[in-house]
Amino acid sequence: MQTSRTIPSRLAKRAHYDADTVHAILDEALFCTVSYVMNDQPMAIPTAHARKNDEIYIHGSVGSHFIRQIQQGGTVCISVMLTDGLVLAKSAFHHSVNYRSVILFGTARTVTGEAEKMEALALITDHLVPGRWDDLRPTTDSELRKTTVLAFSLAESSAKVRTGGPSDDPEDADLPTWSGVVPMQTVRLAPVPATGSEPPVALPAYLQS
Amino acid sequence: MQTSRTIPSRLAKRAHYDADTVHAILDEALFCTVSYVMNDQPMAIPTAHARKNDEIYIHGSVGSHFIRQIQQGGTVCISVMLTDGLVLAKSAFHHSVNYRSVILFGTARTVTGEAEKMEALALITDHLVPGRWDDLRPTTDSELRKTTVLAFSLAESSAKVRTGGPSDDPEDADLPTWSGVVPMQTVRLAPVPATGSEPPVALPAYLQS
Numbered sequence: 222m223q224t225s226r227t228i229p230s231r232l233a234k235r236a237h238y239d240a241d242t243v244h245a246i247l248d249e250a251l252f253c254t255v256s257y258v259m260n261d262q263p264m265a266i267p268t269a270h271a272r273k274n275d276e277i278y279i280h281g282s283v284g285s286h287f288i289r290q291i292q293q294g295g296t297v298c299i300s301v302m303l304t305d306g307l308v309l310a311k312s313a314f315h316h317s318v319n320y321r322s323v324i325l326f327g328t329a330r331t332v333t334g335e336a337e338k339m340e341a342l343a344l345i346t347d348h349l350v351p352g353r354w355d356d357l358r359p360t361t362d363s364e365l366r367k368t369t370v371l372a373f374s375l376a377e378s379s380a381k382v383r384t385g386g387p388s389d390d391p392e393d394a395d396l397p398t399w400s401g402v403v404p405m406q407t408v409r410l411a412p413v414p415a416t417g418s419e420p421p422v423a424l425p426a427y428l429q430s
Numbered sequence: 431m432q433t434s435r436t437i438p439s440r441l442a443k444r445a446h447y448d449a450d451t452v453h454a455i456l457d458e459a460l461f462c463t464v465s466y467v468m469n470d471q472p473m474a475i476p477t478a479h480a481r482k483n484d485e486i487y488i489h490g491s492v493g494s495h496f497i498r499q500i501q502q503g504g505t506v507c508i509s510v511m512l513t514d515g516l517v518l519a520k521s522a523f524h525h526s527v528n529y530r531s532v533i534l535f536g537t538a539r540t541v542t543g544e545a546e547k548m549e550a551l552a553l554i555t556d557h558l559v560p561g562r563w564d565d566l567r568p569t570t571d572s573e574l575r576k577t578t579v580l581a582f583s584l585a586e587s588s589a590k591v592r593t594g595g596p597s598d599d600p601e602d603a604d605l606p607t608w609s610g611v612v613p614m615q616t617v618r619l620a621p622v623p624a625t626g627s628e629p630p631v632a633l634p635a636y637l638q639s
Contacts, residue, residue: 226471226473251513252511252513252527254463254465254474254509254511256463256465256472256473256474256507257472258467258470258471258472261467261470262435262467262505262507262535263465263466263467263472263505263506263507264435264465264507265463265465265474265507265509265533266509267509267511267529267531269527296471296472297472298465298471298472298473298474300463300474300475300476302461302463302476304460304461304616307558307559307618309559309562309621311566311567312566312567312569312573313551313552313555313562313563313566313569313573314569314570314573314576314577316555316558316562318461318478318558320476322476324474326471342522343522346522346525349516349525349527350516350518350612353518353522353525354522356607356608357520357521357522357607358520358521358602358605358607360521360522360523361523364521364522364523367523368523386622386624386625387624389624393567394626396567397631398565398566398567398631399565399621399623399631399632399633399634399637400623400624400631401621401622401623401624402621402622402624403559403618403619403621403622403637404618404619404620404621404622405616405617405618405619406616406617406619407513407614407615407616407617408614408615408616408617409516409612409613409614410612410613410614410615411613412518412608412610412611412612412613413595413610413611413612413613414608414609414610415595415596415598415609415610415611416595417603422606422607422608422609423608424608425608428608428612
């Protein structure tokens with residue numbers, strides 16, 4: 222949604238407000254940065270998240286200072302960035318980055334219903350490793366009580382996306398300098414089993430690639 | 431340095447304050463998130479950075495709302511996170527992430543000297559692609575005038591690091607659930623030359639891997 226907080230002051234052509242774009246970025250990014258204000262000063266914490274419809278969930282210990290602070294209802298700014306490539310122009314000035322980012326502003330809704338809380342934890346777990354939740358023993362009542370789940374609406378969210386090659390000045394076109402994009406990607410390597418786990422357990426299908 | 435803002439309220443055993451740890455994380459991470467307060471509300475912007483000694487530099491357009499806001503001298507919170515692996519325990523509750531993060535609090539010093547400004551831009555460029563700066567035509571006075579460079583002291587910074595496998599409850603040890611770590615890594619793929627760049631330029635040595 223376009224509000225004074227989500228319309229970028231520069232490069233507005235890179236802004237997107239459609240749910241599909243925002244959702245795809247939030248779903249691909251495993252981690253977000255939660256920024257908030259405490260004693261008039263900025264604080265920021267990276268954490269895992271998961272989306273359901275037009276909300277995202279985060280979680281933390283009920284004893285977490287961070288969680289307790291944002292439960293008080295102040296505005297929170299949540300940002301994610303996926304970096305897709307380094308854009309190398311013929312001048313330093315036009316170097317850039319291909320990225321997909323989302324920013325959202327909102328206030329925390331503490332999830333109190335046990336069923337929704339459990340579903341949110343399943344979504345966060347399966348966001349990191351799809352299929353993991355159903356392979357785990359049930360979460361206990363005690364574990365659930367020790368965990369706070371917060372939801373944030375995506376109503377005031379926006380995406381910014383840069384794609385493509387460098388935009389060089391025309392007078393630089395013939396410089397004998399390589400220009401283009403160095404693509405970047407986050408990859409998962411072969412899983413490493415925990416030591417001392419006896420009897421050994423076969424790697425589940427959802428971890429085989 | 432340990433201050434009330436850099437001592438974590440939880441998991442203090444993961445905190446590190448030595449310069450070597452903080453520097454290594456800032457040097458490996460290409461991007462940071464700059465959080466600040468505007469009209470009593472949190473804002474966050476991802477950007478590139480580079481370190482020199484006990485400061486980091488960021489840059490932006492002189493017209494950037496973000497840059498102009500933090501030049502006014504309010505406290506800024508800069509955070510970076512490198513994710514090294516997903517930690518899969520036998521219970522959802524003990525799932526975790528192996529990460530290396532840095533957080534720092536400070537106020538912007540606007541770099542006014544032309545030589546320092548140019549050096550900072552070279553450091554930011556070479557942080558993304560080592561060796562790139564010397565391959566580029568000189569930055570012009572006009573480009574330099576359009577760019578603001580800000581420096582932040584690392585005096586009030588700290589790192590948090592988690593490594594190793596899952597920490598399961600002893601009573602879960604014999605569950606037939608795979609546990610361990612899925613390592614994650616950010617990789618660079620083969621460079622893609624810009625279209626319409628004539629005559630073709632050979633890939634420089636610093637981009638060959």
